[in-house]
Amino acid sequence: MAEEKEKKYKILIVDDVPKNIQVVANILQGEGFNMAFAQSGPAALEMTRSTAFDLVLLDIMMPEMDGFEVCRQIRGNPDTRDIPVLFLTAKTETESLVKGFEMGAMDYVVKPVNEAELLARVKTHLELYRSRKALEATNNRLKAEIIERRRAEQRYRSMYENAVQGMFQSTISGKITHLNPSYTRILGYDSPEEVLALEDVATTFYEDPEDRARMIEALKRRGILTDYELKIRRKDGAPAWIMVNARLTKDQDGRPMIEGIVIDHTARKEVEEELRRSREQFRYQAIHDNLTGLYNTRYLYQALKKLVAVSAEKNLPFSLIFMDIDNFKRVVDTYGHLKGSQTLQELAGTIQGALAKPAYGVAYGGDEFVVVLPGYDKDRALEKAEDLRVRIRETPYLTHHGHEIYIRASFGLATYPEDARDVNGLLALADQAMFHVKEEGKDAIRASNPAETVS
Numbered sequence: 001m002a003e004e005k006e007k008k009y010k011i012l013i014v015d016d017v018p019k020n021i022q023v024v025a026n027i028l029q030g031e032g033f034n035m036a037f038a039q040s041g042p043a044a045l046e047m048t049r050s051t052a053f054d055l056v057l058l059d060i061m062m063p064e065m066d067g068f069e070v071c072r073q074i075r076g077n078p079d080t081r082d083i084p085v086l087f088l089t090a091k092t093e094t095e096s097l098v099k100g101f102e103m104g105a106m107d108y109v110v111k112p113v114n115e116a117e118l119l120a121r122v123k124t125h126l127e128l129y130r131s132r133k134a135l136e137a138t139n140n141r142l143k144a145e146i147i148e149r150r151r152a153e154q155r156y157r158s159m160y161e162n163a164v165q166g167m168f169q170s171t172i173s174g175k176i177t178h179l180n181p182s183y184t185r186i187l188g189y190d191s192p193e194e195v196l197a198l199e200d201v202a203t204t205f206y207e208d209p210e211d212r213a214r215m216i217e218a219l220k221r222r223g224i225l226t227d228y229e230l231k232i233r234r235k236d237g238a239p240a241w242i243m244v245n246a247r248l249t250k251d252q253d254g255r256p257m258i259e260g261i262v263i264d265h266t267a268r269k270e271v272e273e274e275l276r277r278s279r280e281q282f283r284y285q286a287i288h289d290n291l292t293g294l295y296n297t298r299y300l301y302q303a304l305k306k307l308v309a310v311s312a313e314k315n316l317p318f319s320l321i322f323m324d325i326d327n328f329k330r331v332v333d334t335y336g337h338l339k340g341s342q343t344l345q346e347l348a349g350t351i352q353g354a355l356a357k358p359a360y361g362v363a364y365g366g367d368e369f370v371v372v373l374p375g376y377d378k379d380r381a382l383e384k385a386e387d388l389r390v391r392i393r394e395t396p397y398l399t400h401h402g403h404e405i406y407i408r409a410s411f412g413l414a415t416y417p418e419d420a421r422d423v424n425g426l427l428a429l430a431d432q433a434m435f436h437v438k439e440e441g442k443d444a445i446r447a448s449n450p451a452e453t454v455s
Contacts, residue, residue: 009126010034010051014044014070015059015088020111024057024088027115028122041065045073048080055126057109060089060100068103075104082132084125088113098282106275128271135263138165139227139245142261146247166242166262169251172216174201177257186242186264188234207231207239215244219258223248229265241265289363291341292348300362300370304423307374311416319381319415321371322430323388326408326442328367335405339398343407346397354388370427378415378447385411385445393443408443410434419448 011033015021021037028035036051038044041062048056056074060067067087074080087100087108100108106125109118142165166183170176176195184192187205202209211230219225224247232240246260287299295303311318325331325347332340344367351361351369362370371388373381389411396404412434420426429448437446 008032008034009054010036011122012036012038012044012047012051012053012056013088014038014041014056014062014067016040016062017059020059020088023113024118027113027118031119031123041067041070044070048074048083049077053080053083054129055122056083056085057088057122058085058105060087068099071100071103071105082129084129086121086125098279098286101279101282124271128268131268135243135268138263139243139261143226143245146245146259146261166264167260168262169257169259170201172256172258174212175199176201177251183262186240186262187232188236188238188240194235205232207233215246216258219246219248225260241269292345292363294348294351294361294363294369297362297364300364300372301423304372304426307372308416308421308423311374312421316375317377317415317418319373319376319378319413320426320430321373321381321385321388322364322412322414322427322434323369323371323385323409324434324438325367326410326438328407331405331407335398335403339401339403342401343397343405346395347392347407350391350395351388354384354391359384370430376415378413378418381413381415382445382447385413389443389445410437410442411445412437412448413445414448 011028013021013024013035014037015024016039018039021039025035025037036047036053038047042065044056044058047053058067058070062070067089071085071087074083074085081104084106085104087105088111089100089108090111106128107121109121164182166186167178167180168176168183169178176198179192179195181192184190184195187195189195198204202212206212208231215225215228215230218228226245228244228246230242230244232242234240241264243263243265244260246258249257249259251257287295289296307318310316328340328343331343335343344363347369348361348363351371355361355371358374359376360372362372364370371384373384376384389409392407392409394406396406398405412430412432414420414426414429414433416426419429433446433448437444440446
């Protein structure tokens with residue numbers, strides 16, 4: 001134990017700019033870490049092959065080989081794939097961060113580096129890495145000890161009573177016959193006797209009793225289970241996660257029984273869940289407009305390219321509606337920018353309320369919006385545009401702020417393949433049709449004419 005406490009974590013800092021390396025090293029040097037440095041991707045990969053690092057701090061933008069490729073190769077090497085990789089990046093675009101996570105990065109730190117943030121993230125992922133390695137080592141050791149049980153009964157008994165990991169024996173039907181103090185604590189009980197008095201653990205411990213039924217079925221098929229995750233409920237009702245290693249065996253009378261080892265997995269699952277939510281949030285932000293919650297133009301162009309290909313393959317039409325709020329500057333001038341933004345948010349709700357999947361709305365920029373209507377020919381699209389126009393006209397906005405304002409919008413429409421067969425052509429024709437509405441008096445709908453040309 002003393003040797004474990006004295007062990008220094010090894011950290012590799014990778015950046016093609018020596019000054020950036022020095023900044024990070026100055027922050028970390030007071031924590032007693034062993035640090036190594038590399039100024040290129042190939043050099044970093046070579047060092048990870050020869051040295052067992054506990055964490056890599058990796059710059060994204062480097063010549064010759066960027067951080068994404070370095071991370072991918074680290075993950076592709078069985079000897080290095082478990083090393084936590086944290087990106088050091090000045091790129092704050094959500095799309096880059098999402099790509100980093102997809103390459104296998106565990107987290108990121110934005111440059112210029114904030115000292116407190118860097119230390120917190122480094123320590124968190126070092127602890128997760130240490131815990132994972134400790135868990136793997138513990139599992140391997142405990143599996144070997146189970147096999148050795150009959151030849152070293154006394155040693156096993158001491159371990160059984162004093163182990164940090166929970167140990168148990170139970171009947172197939174769900175009656176626990178033996179458990180050690182650690183498993184008692186994991187379950188949230190004060191004494192083993194409380195647990196032994198319970199007749200059916202399936203309804204007492206399990207968040208979903210069917211989870212135990214599925215575990216027993218898997219155990220019967222395989223004879224042994226390794227690292228089997230289960231969600232349970234402690235005595236006080238609090239949820240918890242456990243990792244189970246179990247096998248089927250027989251008691252002294254030859255009756256089937258289960259014996260196994262249980263590790264409290266709750267802390268790690270909570271960290272993993274937080275990371276999962278963070279990644280989902282980044283993915284959402286990459287394709288949605290922050291103000292309205294509608295899709296953004298990045299998503300629009302990506303999705304339209306796919307829609308053109310699918311529509312061409314299946315010989316199906318689709319339509320685009322380009323819309324612009326009429327005289328929106330008056331709303332901003334009268335009520336201010338904040339309430340103008342609130343109006344756009346409420347208008348986005350009106351658009352969403354008028355659409356059913358797979359149709360969707362896009363915040364194109366400012367007070368301009370695009371509506372994509374897969375499968376809609378021109379006639380159906382005109383009906384939907386009229387529906388949107390009427391809904392917007394009849395909806396009072398800013399009522400929660402003590403106002404009741406009404407707005408109008410102008411609509412231009414283009415249809416694939418009738419009007420154009422490419423994304424830019426369709427958008428340009430819809431925009432041009434909307435522009436003609438603006439010139440002719442606003443608050444109306446105009447469909448693109450195939451004979452018209454974009455000026």
